[in-house]
Amino acid sequence: MMLRPLRPVSRLRSAPAVLALAASMPALAGTPAPLYHLVTLDAPGGSAVIARDINDAGQVVGRYLDADFNARAALWDADGTLHDLALPGPGDGAAAAINNAGQVIGTFNDYENPQAGLLWDPAASPQPTVITAGPGAFVEAIDIGDGGEVVGGFGQPAQERAFVWTPAGGLVDYGVQDENVEFQQARWTAVNAGGTLVGHWNQHSSNVHAITGEVGLASVSAMSGMTEEFPSIATAINDAGVAVGLGLAVEAPELVPVVFAADGSFSEIPGATLDQDNGCAAAINASGVIVGSAGIGSASGCVPGLKAWVQRDGTVYDLYDVVDAHGPFARFQIARAINASGVIVGMGVTADDEVLSFRLVPIGGDAIFADGFDG
Secondary structure: OOOOOOOOHHHOOOOHHHHHHHOOOOOOOOOOOOEEEEEOOOOOOOOEEEEEEEEOOEEEEEEEOOOOOOEEEEEOOOOEEEEEEEEEEEEEOEEEOOOOOEEEEEEEHHHHHHHHEEEEEEEOOEEEEEEEEOOOOOOEEEEOOOOOOOEEEEEOOOOOEEEEEEEEEEEEEEOOOOOOOOOEEEEEEEEOOOEEEEEEEEEEEOOOEEEEEEEEEEEEOOOOOHHHHEEEEEEEEEEOOOEEEEOOOOOOOOOEEEOOOOEEEEEEEOOOOOOOOEEEEEEEEOOOOOEEOOOOOOOOOOOOOEEHHHHHHHHEEEHOOOOOOOOOOOOEEEEEEEEOOOOOOEEEEEEOOOOOEEEEEEEOOHHHOOOOOOO
């Protein structure tokens, strides 16, 4: 995807010494070197741009409001080109996730029927497949695996049940963790390449617990005894099986960003609340880089907060402090997703509280200097 830079001639061999001297000079206090290049995601003539996911090819999906304030499901190519995704009729649409095959899932609401799920497969047709779940039942499609498995929740208000949809099997009810618990509901929030599912069950906003499962096994299980004892939500899982989310740390009275161990127990991500009281981890990539939000914690999931952060190489950074420019943003609210190359998408607001979204591209070392000018 990147052109290999030309190797400079050997007469520039003295440059590494200059670079080493510059690298040894301390940075000014409070002004860390930029780690990311800011790109604003645009929707010409639109507003309230919300980015939800990014795949390894750099395609971003989400939604924006058009000039008539209708919600439009959107896909941005890696170069920033915007594509409206077709809807099955008049109504509001939103894209929620995209896999590495370019398949996109989201939702559609025509305000006359229950909310439906949508699957766009540009390789097959520009028109979406509509995912429904029977009379009176809404469908919330939340994530899609690289094999085309759509996951989320469906049902009636306060009676949501976890589901997996596949082209071969249609929508399969994975149920709830305990059918005997009154008002219990469940949903999957993520699926990885191995078919491992994560999500949460709840009765109300303060009684919420992380769950797990496997594609092909129609059941919902607790992640661990700890997740059953303490409020917790699993929001994402990478292909190595490492899950992240938010939980009630034993030492803290607030829901904080957490990472789940192999046994399902969880621990707080140190520093990920920044200077706030709470927050969440929204996504983790194959390299273990985690992104999320700090402030305005919510037991209903990972919501936009007051600040966006990234944890890489064991260090948490306030993303607003480590970008090369702020553009129109007064602050970042959440880093929503991250791909294998470390490109982050999320949302923020302007000084006038207009909602915008961003793409943050990692700033690497200059490849020209990588081999010491040997040549």
